[in-house]
Structures are given as structure tokens and as C-alpha cells.
Amino acid sequence: MSSDQADSTEESDVRQEFSDSSDSSLVVSIARFRQDALAEAYRRHAGAVFGLAKRLLSDDARAEEIVQEVFLRLWNEPNRFDPDRGTLRSFLLANAHGRAVDLIRADVSRRRREEREALQTAGAGYDVAREVWDLTLASHVRTALDQLSGAERTAVELAYFGGLSYREVAKRLGEAEGTIKSRIRSGLKKLKVELSSSGVMIGSEGQ
Amino acid sequence: MSDSTDDTMGSDDVYELDELLGAYALDAVDDFDRDRVEDYLRINPRAAAEVQEHREVASMLAFTGMSAPEGVWSRIMDQIDAEAPDPGPELAKIFAFPPAPSSGSVTATIAVPQRTDRTQQRAPRSSWLLGAAAAIVLVVAGVAVVGARSSTVDDPIDVAYATAASAPDSLSAELVSESSSFRAAGVVDAGGQGFMDGADLPRLDADMTYQLWGVLSSTGDVVSIGILGDEPGLETFTVDGDVSALAITIERAPGVVSDGNPVGAYVGDLV
Numbered sequence: 001m002s003s004d005q006a007d008s009t010e011e012s013d014v015r016q017e018f019s020d021s022s023d024s025s026l027v028v029s030i031a032r033f034r035q036d037a038l039a040e041a042y043r044r045h046a047g048a049v050f051g052l053a054k055r056l057l058s059d060d061a062r063a064e065e066i067v068q069e070v071f072l073r074l075w076n077e078p079n080r081f082d083p084d085r086g087t088l089r090s091f092l093l094a095n096a097h098g099r100a101v102d103l104i105r106a107d108v109s110r111r112r113r114e115e116r117e118a119l120q121t122a123g124a125g126y127d128v129a130r131e132v133w134d135l136t137l138a139s140h141v142r143t144a145l146d147q148l149s150g151a152e153r154t155a156v157e158l159a160y161f162g163g164l165s166y167r168e169v170a171k172r173l174g175e176a177e178g179t180i181k182s183r184i185r186s187g188l189k190k191l192k193v194e195l196s197s198s199g200v201m202i203g204s205e206g207q
Numbered sequence: 208m209s210d211s212t213d214d215t216m217g218s219d220d221v222y223e224l225d226e227l228l229g230a231y232a233l234d235a236v237d238d239f240d241r242d243r244v245e246d247y248l249r250i251n252p253r254a255a256a257e258v259q260e261h262r263e264v265a266s267m268l269a270f271t272g273m274s275a276p277e278g279v280w281s282r283i284m285d286q287i288d289a290e291a292p293d294p295g296p297e298l299a300k301i302f303a304f305p306p307a308p309s310s311g312s313v314t315a316t317i318a319v320p321q322r323t324d325r326t327q328q329r330a331p332r333s334s335w336l337l338g339a340a341a342a343i344v345l346v347v348a349g350v351a352v353v354g355a356r357s358s359t360v361d362d363p364i365d366v367a368y369a370t371a372a373s374a375p376d377s378l379s380a381e382l383v384s385e386s387s388s389f390r391a392a393g394v395v396d397a398g399g400q401g402f403m404d405g406a407d408l409p410r411l412d413a414d415m416t417y418q419l420w421g422v423l424s425s426t427g428d429v430v431s432i433g434i435l436g437d438e439p440g441l442e443t444f445t446v447d448g449d450v451s452a453l454a455i456t457i458e459r460a461p462g463v464v465s466d467g468n469p470v471g472a473y474v475g476d477l478v
Contacts, residue, residue, distance in 0.1 A: 043275065089266050145268075182226055195264065
């Protein structure tokens with residue numbers, strides 16, 4: 001076997017090694033300086049992080065910067081992730097969302113964004129097995145969203161995908177602030193119930 | 208409401224803060240409200256759990272099925288490599304052990320993380336890792352790490368070590384780095400009393416530690432035996448007789464748990 005073949009086999013073994021690992025195990029390995037573990041976490045979740053950041057910012061370059069920031073932060077501070085408090089995916093997305101909102105609020109002009117993209121199907125190069133699962137998830141999410149009242153859905157979407165504070169949402173919709181924060185909370189609770197009843201695990205570790 | 212929070216906050220305050228939890232989870236609060244909610248979360252685990260549930264739901268809304276952006280990964284790697292400090296002391300991945308005089312010997316490995324430091328201000332490892340590590344240690348061995356010791360002829364630990372090392376039914380192992388620059392010696396006597404002399408191992412940064420592992424002869428599993436600290440001396444440990452190899456790794460203090468992919472390449476063959 002040539003050295004190139006041996007290297008290729010070794011890299012393949014590494015990918016296989018981590019492809020079977022849980023997200024928690026990946027973070028343990030990241031904490032132990034395993035770049036290939038970070039690569040696997042990136043493979044699993046960078047698309048979602050990028051998609052969320054792009055949806056908020058409508059700017060590919062800035063969304064890419066957020067992806068970079070989020071995964072570098074995972075590399076530098078892996079201990080910030082606590083698997084007892086949620087999934088790695090939600091942890092990374094919460095980081096990305098917070099950072100994107102910071103950018104939006106720091107640059108008011110960015111609030112004039114395009115219409116938010118609808119949920120998309122998997123893109124090229126996406127892991128096939130994951131794509132199937134994600135498309136199923138997308139279907140469940142759409143069904144769950146349909147269970148919300150129009151007012152709840154609008155409040156949740158403006159807050160989460162619009163990057164607006166509940167006060168800003170209230171102002172935009174001409175509603176009381178207390179009404180909006182209640183709608184956001186009740187909307188999220190309904191979504192949890194719907195997603196749980198459809199078999200989508202909430203709070204469990206994702207691969 | 209039965210929350211203990213009620214003891215320190217008015218029910219109106221609690222209600223108002225509870226109503227804010229959804230908005231907070233979506234980053235839809237201003238700085239003033241964020242501070243209030245975060246103070247509240249510190250004293251109310253139920254509210255903290257609710258926020259996490261909201262974030263899990265939000266993570267599902269965020270699904271777009273998009274691919275990871277091209278080029279970003281290489282930029283991440285460039286930055287990681289650029290920030291990487293000098294590697295720590297070189298230690299071998301494979302260690303060879305001369306056979307003990309009469310009863311064979313143990314081979315052991317030392318696997319080294321890719322780098323021995325990442326930043327100068329690393330926070331402590333999450334407690335969930337430590338709890339699991341402790342559990343594993345209890346299963347495998349009663350560990351009594353005594354810390355660095357100065358060598359004196361009459362020190363009972365030194366005497367016991369010398370006795371064990373010369374006993375015909377003891378197993379011994381010499382852990383030698385690939386470049387032969389660093390060595391550590393391990394001995395396990397017939398009763399399962401172990402000694403690890405790591406006095407010649409180079410001192411690590413304060414946020415790193417050496418960790419001792421055992422390879423179970425029955426299953427080949429690698430399990431944590433104990434933490435040797437950043438500057439080992441003569442350390443003692445006990446094993447239950449099933450360990451066929453020893454390994455030392457460098458880990459971020461205060462050590463790690465074996466997680467199914469414990470320390471990289473560990474092969475402990477009897478020779």
C-alpha cells in the first residue's frame with residue numbers, strides 16, 4: 001500500500017470513528033484537541049448554523065463569518081456546552097442566533113432585509129441519511145407551525161427570524177408588549193407539544 | 208406556585224419574568240430585560256429548563272437543510288493553526304516494555320492529544336465529565352495518588368516500590384517516548400498494588416495533567432485509573448487484577464473520562 005493510500009485509509013478511519021460518535025462524545029474529543037471531531041461537528045451542524053444566520057442577515061458573507069465564529073468558539077471553549085442542558089445543535093444555533101441579532105441591532109440598516117426564505121430542501125452535498133431525517137423534521141415543523149394561531153406564529157417568526165425584540169414586535173404590530181411576549185411563549189409551548197407528539201424529540205441528544 | 212423563588216420575589220414579578228422566558232430564549236429582549244431574566248434563571252431551575260426547551264424548539268424552526276458554506280472550514284482550520292501554541296513535551300504513542308524477570312510484563316501506550324494547550328485562559332471542564340470519570344475509576348481500581356514525592360531511602364512508599372519492583376511475581380512496565388526522551392516506570396505487584404514513577408516526565412502547564420489509564424485484559428477497554436497531576440512523582444494506585452497494560456496521556460486538568468474513544472491510539476499487547 002502506498003503512503004497516499006495509507007493516509008487515505010487513515011483519514012477514512014477517522015471519519016468513520018467520529019461519524020458514529022454522539023454529539024457529546026464529539027465535544028469531549030474537541031476538548032481534547034481533536035480537529036477531526038470538530039470537523040464532524042461542522043459537517044453535522046454548520047449547514048443549519050449557516051442557514052439560520054443567512055436567514056437573519058440575508059448576507060452570505062456575514063452568515064459565513066458567524067459560522068466561523070460559532071465553530072471557533074466551540075473549539076476554544078468546548079466546556080460551555082453542557083449536554084445536560086440541551087443538544088449541541090440547539091447550543092450552536094443559539095450562539096449563532098445571538099450573534100446575528102447583535103449584528104442586526106448594531107446595524108439598523110440591516111433590518112431592511114429580504115423576505116425570509118421559506119424552509120428549504122436539503123442542498124447538494126448534504127448527508128443523505130440526515131437529509132431524509134431533516135426533511136421529515138421539516139414536515140413536522142410545518143405541521144406544528146400550522147397549529148399556532150396566526151398572531152402567535154407572526155410573533156414567533158418576527159422575534160426569531162426577524163431578530164426583533166418583543167417590544168419592537170409589539171410596536172410593529174400595534175399590540176401591547178405584554179401581549180406579544182405572552183404570544184411568543186405560548187407559541188413556543190404549543191410547538192413543543194406538537195413536535196413532541198409527532199415523535200420529534202425535544203431536548204434529547206441529536207447525532 | 209410553589210417555587211422557592213416566591214420567597215424572594217413577588218408573584219407579580221415571577222409572573223412577568225415567566226412571561227419573558229420565550230422572548231428571552233429567542234434573543235428578543237433588550238439588555239435591561241436580559242439582565243433581569245438571567246438573574247431569575249440563576250435562582251430558578253424550572254425557568255432555566257423552560258428556556259432550554261424553547262431553544263430546542265427554536266433549533267427545529269431553524270432547520271433549512273442547507274449545506275455548510277464552502278471555504279469556511281478551511282478558514283476555521285487556518286485560524287486554529289495560527290492560534291495553536293507550541294506543542295507540549297513530546298511523548299510517544301507507543302511504548303515497549305522489557306519482560307519482567309519471571310512472570311512476563313505489561314506493554315503500555317502513551318497517546319498524546321494533538322496539542323497540549325489551546326488558550327491560556329481555559330475554563331474548568333464541565334462537571335459532567337468529571338462525574339463520569341470518577342464512576343469509571345471506582346469500577347476499575349481504588350486509586351490512591353499520593354502526589355509528587357521526594358525520594359528518600361527510608362520513605363515507606365519508596366521501600367514498597369522497590370520491593371514490588373524486585374518481586375518475581377510483579378508485572379512491570381517501562382513507558383518510553385518515541386524519541387526515548389521521556390520515561391515513566393510502572394509496577395503492579397501480585398496483590399494489585401501499583402506504582403507509577405513519573406518523576407522524569409516533563410512538567411506540564413498548570414492547566415494540564417497527566418492521566419493514568421489501564422487496559423482491561425478481558426475486554427480491551429481502556430479505563431481511567433487516576434490523575435497524576437502536572438508534575439508526577441512516585442504515585443500509587445491499586446488495580447483489581449484485570450489490567451494488562453498501562454497508559455499515560457496528557458489531558459486538560461482535571462482530567463477526562465473514557466468515552467468510548469478514550470485517548471487516541473491505545474494498543475496494549477502482552478510481550
